[in-house]
Amino acid sequence: MSISKILNSLEKSWERDDILLSLKKGLGKDEIVNEFLVKNKSQIKELNSLLRPEDIDLLNQVEQLSTCESKLINEIKNLNYLKNNENHHILNQKNIVTSNRFSFNKLSSFMINWSNKFVVIALLIISAIALSKQAWA
Numbered sequence: 372m373s374i375s376k377i378l379n380s381l382e383k384s385w386e387r388d389d390i391l392l393s394l395k396k397g398l399g400k401d402e403i404v405n406e407f408l409v410k411n412k413s414q415i416k417e418l419n420s421l422l423r424p425e426d427i428d429l430l431n432q433v434e435q436l437s438t439c440e441s442k443l444i445n446e447i448k449n450l451n452y453l454k455n456n457e458n459h460h461i462l463n464q465k466n467i468v469t470s471n472r473f474s475f476n477k478l479s480s481f482m483i484n485w486s487n488k489f490v491v492i493a494l495l496i497i498s499a500i501a502l503s504k505q506a507w508a
Contacts, residue, residue, distance in 0.1 A: 374418065381414055425497070
């Protein structure tokens with residue numbers, strides 16, 4: 372199987388909506404990751420056998436990108452917390468929940484779409500480079 376087919380299959384297995392539901396149900400991050408690894412063990416082994424050193428470098432860069440996104444989300448969350456504490460406004464609890472959910476959903480949607488597109492494009496480029504190198508060899 373090609374890298375792109377494996378990646379597409381793994382991407383379908385890692386549904387963010389399902390992951391969010393699992394988190395809301397109280398499953399831990401480690402449990403979710405371990406469950407994914409067990410369900411997709413053969414595909415992950417095959418993908419790992421097809422990866423080259425350049426691909427590993429790119430995966431490290433994608434990992435760093437994810438870490439940056441996580442820090443950005445944390446900073447935004449902290450800024451919002453500090454701003455709310457400084458203002459000392461008394462707001463209706465229902466309005467707070469509704470407005471925070473709306474803004475979180477927008478931010479979450481932006482980060483999910485942007486991150487997914489970058490990872491998929493990067494992995495497709497890796498596949499294209501690998502295939503072109505094989506064709507010229």
